[in-house]
Amino acid sequence: METATCTAPKGRPREFCVDEALGQALRVFWSKGYEGASLTDLTDAMGITRPSLYAAFGNKEALFRKALDLYEREKLCYMSLALDAPTARAVAERLLRGALEMQTSDFEPRGCLRVISSVACGVEAESIRDEVIARRKSSSDALIKRFEKAEAAGELPEHMNAEALSGYLIALLQGLALQAGAGASREELERLVETSLTVWPTK
Amino acid sequence: METATCTAPKGRPREFCVDEALGQALRVFWSKGYEGASLTDLTDAMGITRPSLYAAFGNKEALFRKALDLYEREKLCYMSLALDAPTARAVAERLLRGALEMQTSDFEPRGCLRVISSVACGVEAESIRDEVIARRKSSSDALIKRFEKAEAAGELPEHMNAEALSGYLIALLQGLALQAGAGASREELERLVETSLTVWPTK
DNA sequence: GCGATTATGTACCGATCATTATGGAAACAG
DNA sequence: CTGTTTCCATAATGATCGGTACATAATCGC
Numbered sequence: 001m002e003t004a005t006c007t008a009p010k011g012r013p014r015e016f017c018v019d020e021a022l023g024q025a026l027r028v029f030w031s032k033g034y035e036g037a038s039l040t041d042l043t044d045a046m047g048i049t050r051p052s053l054y055a056a057f058g059n060k061e062a063l064f065r066k067a068l069d070l071y072e073r074e075k076l077c078y079m080s081l082a083l084d085a086p087t088a089r090a091v092a093e094r095l096l097r098g099a100l101e102m103q104t105s106d107f108e109p110r111g112c113l114r115v116i117s118s119v120a121c122g123v124e125a126e127s128i129r130d131e132v133i134a135r136r137k138s139s140s141d142a143l144i145k146r147f148e149k150a151e152a153a154g155e156l157p158e159h160m161n162a163e164a165l166s167g168y169l170i171a172l173l174q175g176l177a178l179q180a181g182a183g184a185s186r187e188e189l190e191r192l193v194e195t196s197l198t199v200w201p202t203k
Numbered sequence: 204m205e206t207a208t209c210t211a212p213k214g215r216p217r218e219f220c221v222d223e224a225l226g227q228a229l230r231v232f233w234s235k236g237y238e239g240a241s242l243t244d245l246t247d248a249m250g251i252t253r254p255s256l257y258a259a260f261g262n263k264e265a266l267f268r269k270a271l272d273l274y275e276r277e278k279l280c281y282m283s284l285a286l287d288a289p290t291a292r293a294v295a296e297r298l299l300r301g302a303l304e305m306q307t308s309d310f311e312p313r314g315c316l317r318v319i320s321s322v323a324c325g326v327e328a329e330s331i332r333d334e335v336i337a338r339r340k341s342s343s344d345a346l347i348k349r350f351e352k353a354e355a356a357g358e359l360p361e362h363m364n365a366e367a368l369s370g371y372l373i374a375l376l377q378g379l380a381l382q383a384g385a386g387a388s389r390e391e392l393e394r395l396v397e398t399s400l401t402v403w404p405t406k
Numbered sequence: 407g408c409g410a411t412t413a414t415g416t417a418c419c420g421a422t423c424a425t426t427a428t429g430g431a432a433a434c435a436g
Numbered sequence: 437c438t439g440t441t442t443c444c445a446t447a448a449t450g451a452t453c454g455g456t457a458c459a460t461a462a463t464c465g466c
Binding site: 009010011012013014015048049050051052055 | 440441442443444445446
């Protein structure tokens with residue numbers, strides 16, 4: 001009865017690495033968006049056939065969700081880590097610099113998969129869009145919670161609350177991702193981060 | 204030889220108003236994006252048939268360009284007007300409040316057509332994407348020019364140049380549009396604008 | 407009245423979309 | 437070996453995509 005937990009490979013073994021294929025699928029979704037990525041694009045990049053894709057991942061939408069999980073786990077990990085910084089300003093700095101580092105990698109697509117997947121789209125992608133927006137909301141809530149701690153610690157200046165500061169910082173991060181996706185140079189993005197940090201309100 | 208300028212309607216007259224139909228097409232592109240808007244969506248909203256659409260506007264891409272022209276002419280006019288404000292801060296305030304007003308209209312789609320159309324997409328929309336990015340660059344250049352004037356007037360604080368400030372402000376506007384498109388409430392957007400103005404760097 | 411011209415409505419085109427039925431190949435247990 | 441299970445490859449599914457042929461209807465100058 002314990003066969004469920006042990007790896008008993010019955011039948012013909014799979015000829016490709018699921019994680020590797022998922023990574024390639026992520027890159028395609030990342031650079032083309034959910035609707036812009038066709039199954040041909042995906043299978044070509046993943047090096048597998050359509051039936052293999054469906055057998056291993058379910059369908060296009062399930063594949064996207066798994067790719068989004070991978071993206072958040074591997075590429076967005078700096079966001080939760082940033083919340084551990086000692087001050088609100090340090091949190092903002094880690095978020096901005098983390099985003100900058102990700103957006104200026106030479107080996108990954110530009111732009112943010114979350115941003116890309118949350119803009120207007122056809123009907124087929126609406127559930128995807130809703131889910132991405134929901135996931136972003138939970139990130140936003142975490143940031144608000146962190147800034148509320150800073151607020152309680154008296155870090156925030158007058159007439160500035162946690163929610164307002166959080167929304168403001170997220171807008172900057174979204175703008176950064178958008179400009180990166182539109183082909184902004186590394187210098188432009190660095191300048192944006194530096195300007196944001198210069199302007200950052202401290203008590 | 205002057206017949207080119209006069210309106211000589213030869214043949215069967217058109218049964219719909221081109222401008223009105225274009226306005227409806229704009230709303231569809233605005234809420235679904237270029238690729239997300241199918242010809243069926245467009246003709247349904249415009250109240251015309253496919254051949255009428257092609258006869259009047261050329262094809263989907265040409266229709267989008269005309270809709271984009273209309274959008275920039277009618278919905279983005281506040282942007283060029285904002286540049287006439289007396290100070291850099293006043294320019295920023297007009298831009299932020301103008302964007303807020305547009306994003307909180309009860310009768311128009313949320314989000315910004317330019318932002319929507321400049322994110323990642325399939326191959327068919329790449330030329331659209333490139334054009335939108337180019338148009339945004341010219342807006343950005345105009346803003347930089349305006350801030351250079353402010354810089355020359357000594358309005359900008361130390362370690363802050365026109366390009367940096369422009370990129371920063373545009374990032375905020377993009378974040379505003381993105382959050383509006385994702386369903387942010389009017390209060391959230393107002394708070395974002397107020398926070399941005401509170402934080403705005405003055406000498 | 408008459409062509410000439412242009413718009414409209416129907417019905418269709420080939421291409422591509424996501425998805426899958428089918429048949430054979432490769433591993434297992436017996 | 438046989439049977440079972442799972443994977444791979446080919447090729448097809450119906451639906452939808454953007455774009456059009458075609459015939460008809462409405463207005464022109466004459």
